[in-house]
Amino acid sequence: MSIHMSIDINRNFTRFSALMEISRLLNTGLDEETMAICIRLCENGINPESLAQVIKELKREAANLALETSENNSPPSPYSR
Numbered sequence: 001m002s003i004h005m006s007i008d009i010n011r012n013f014t015r016f017s018a019l020m021e022i023s024r025l026l027n028t029g030l031d032e033e034t035m036a037i038c039i040r041l042c043e044n045g046i047n048p049e050s051l052a053q054v055i056k057e058l059k060r061e062a063a064n065l066a067l068e069t070s071e072n073n074s075p076p077s078p079y080s081r
Contacts, residue, residue: 016036016039019039020035023035029059038051
């Protein structure tokens with residue numbers, strides 16, 4: 001491995017670490033794998049704002065599904081008729 005390649009790898013790692021820290025500070029809930037995918041999508045021309053909207057919608061739908069699942073699996077309330 002050349003010194004230039006090593007420097008590039010170190011730079012990329014530093015940039016990725018900074019982006020992950022920003023993500024954590026903003027409470028995005030994105031893990032490292034998801035963040036890496038988002039970065040690659042943006043590098044390949046995906047509009048970041050559109051990507052953010054899709055991620056928000058997916059999170060909203062996942063939360064709704066989780067809520068529906070928990071409501072369907074919970075025992076009936078003695079107060080419900």
